[in-house]
Amino acid sequence: MTDRNQILFDRAKTVIPGGVNSPVRAFRAVGGTPRFITRAEGPWFWDAEGRRYIDYIGSWGPMILGHGHPEVVEAVQAAVRDGFSFGAPTEREIELAETIIRLLPSLEMVRLVSSGTEAGMSAIRLARGATGRPKIIKFEGCYHGHADALLVKAGSGLATFGHPTSAGVPPEVVQHTLVLEYNNVAQLEAAFAEHGPQIAALMIEPIAGNMNFVRASVPFMRRCRELCTQHGALLVFDEVMTGFRVALGGAQSLYARLIPGFEPDMTVMGKVIGGGMPLAAFGGKRAVMEQLAPLGPVYQAGTLSGNPVATACGLATLRVIQRPGFFEQLAARTRALAEGLKAEADRAGVPFSVDSEGGMFGFFLLPELPQNYAQVMASDAQRFNRFFHGMLERGVYFAPALYEAGFVSAAHGEAEIEATIEAARAVLPTLAA
Numbered sequence: 001m002t003d004r005n006q007i008l009f010d011r012a013k014t015v016i017p018g019g020v021n022s023p024v025r026a027f028r029a030v031g032g033t034p035r036f037i038t039r040a041e042g043p044w045f046w047d048a049e050g051r052r053y054i055d056y057i058g059s060w061g062p063m064i065l066g067h068g069h070p071e072v073v074e075a076v077q078a079a080v081r082d083g084f085s086f087g088a089p090t091e092r093e094i095e096l097a098e099t100i101i102r103l104l105p106s107l108e109m110v111r112l113v114s115s116g117t118e119a120g121m122s123a124i125r126l127a128r129g130a131t132g133r134p135k136i137i138k139f140e141g142c143y144h145g146h147a148d149a150l151l152v153k154a155g156s157g158l159a160t161f162g163h164p165t166s167a168g169v170p171p172e173v174v175q176h177t178l179v180l181e182y183n184n185v186a187q188l189e190a191a192f193a194e195h196g197p198q199i200a201a202l203m204i205e206p207i208a209g210n211m212n213f214v215r216a217s218v219p220f221m222r223r224c225r226e227l228c229t230q231h232g233a234l235l236v237f238d239e240v241m242t243g244f245r246v247a248l249g250g251a252q253s254l255y256a257r258l259i260p261g262f263e264p265d266m267t268v269m270g271k272v273i274g275g276g277m278p279l280a281a282f283g284g285k286r287a288v289m290e291q292l293a294p295l296g297p298v299y300q301a302g303t304l305s306g307n308p309v310a311t312a313c314g315l316a317t318l319r320v321i322q323r324p325g326f327f328e329q330l331a332a333r334t335r336a337l338a339e340g341l342k343a344e345a346d347r348a349g350v351p352f353s354v355d356s357e358g359g360m361f362g363f364f365l366l367p368e369l370p371q372n373y374a375q376v377m378a379s380d381a382q383r384f385n386r387f388f389h390g391m392l393e394r395g396v397y398f399a400p401a402l403y404e405a406g407f408v409s410a411a412h413g414e415a416e417i418e419a420t421i422e423a424a425r426a427v428l429p430t431l432a433a
């Protein structure tokens with residue numbers, strides 16, 4: 001009897017390109033059959049064969065409370081009863097905006113949208129509109145959604161303009177996007193020296209979760225801030241993944257602790273602020289945000305923006321994560337997982353490095369933590385894939401690609417962490433050879 005996941009995958013492939021609605025779900029990087037999920041609860045989800053997995057993707061970040069948190073479910077149910085969507089303003093949108101601004105003091109105003117892609121794309125348009133400049137800087141290995149201007153990889157040589165990473169993006173569309181190496185101060189300085197007066201924004205994942213887990217070094221981040229200020233460019237933090245995930249105040253609160261007076265000019269958010277519903281946002285200082293329509297000349301809009309069910313879900317999620325001790329406990333759980341995996345890898349003689357912050361983590365089958373995309377991609381993909389499948393067979397669902405971060409939720413208890421480490425104890429020795 002064929003696996004029901006495979007039956008569904010075959011069926012899906014006839015009507016959905018690749019059988020999935022977002023590429024990484026197809027398991028192309030690791031091979032094998034994607035699991036079709038039927039339901040989820042707390043730290044687990046179940047596939048179409050009824051097999052249970054400890055979930056370390058958490059919908060790729062949003063599910064910080066685990067699945068089906070009762071307070072969130074209740075808030076969503078109540079909201080649904082009052083109506084799905086109005087296309088007119090609601091009080092909950094104000095409440096969510098006020099909450100975000102209170103938690104991220106670098107923001108004075110915020111606009112709600114429906115996906116991280118939309119938020120990133122709109123932030124870039126606003127930065128260009130507000131500065132009157134065309135160019136943007138991004139870093140290799142950072143992902144800011146699939147807007148045309150951001151689907152770019154580095155060209156050859158120093159500080160060159162990038163090449164599209166997707167068919168359908170004409171080179172002219174990315175001619176204003178500079179792609180630099182993450183954590184490379186010299187390249188950054190060279191780019192500003194050459195193009196400073198034309199740079200509208202520097203967009204960065206402060207902890208890059210789309211090349212697994214790579215922190216921007218403090219000197220590098222300090223230089224990003226200084227150069228943006230000096231040249232009148234906007235420093236845009238993409239906290240779609242890190243926001244309300246690595247700390248209540250996002251990654252920006254961590255850099256503010258290490259760099260006196262530090263703050264980004266704009267912030268892009270998603271994932272946790274929607275608690276699993278389609279909701280994202282971008283925000284910044286009033287003078288910049290007031291350039292947006294209907295006040296200013298920068299157009300941006302959305303039929304489902306600030307959706308009443310999504311805002312209820314997001315608000316309930318943000319309410320829970322603000323409780324005293326929430327992040328301390330989440331971070332301790334995540335660290336316990338990271339340290340446990342590392343200890344097992346050391347015992348098995350497998351090169352392994354791991355890092356975590358709040359409820360986000362990354363591990364590499366490399367002896368040292370990488371600092372940029374090229375170093376991440378130097379890791380042994382075959383080995384990672386064997387590890388991934390070994391863990392999956394034992395009921396642990398890590399991200400199905402070596403360049404993706406992992407997520408622990410507040411519902412992951414000691415038992416789940418211990419079960420994960422135990423599975424790793426069985427799998428890691430098979431990788432040593």
Ligand SMILES: Cc1ncc(COP(=O)(O)O)c(C=O)c1O
Nearest residue numbers: 115116117143144145238240241
């Ligand atoms: C840092 C970052 N920015 C933007 C996005 C795009 O968000 P969405 O998938 O909601 O469009 C993602 C998605 O993973 C992300 O991780």
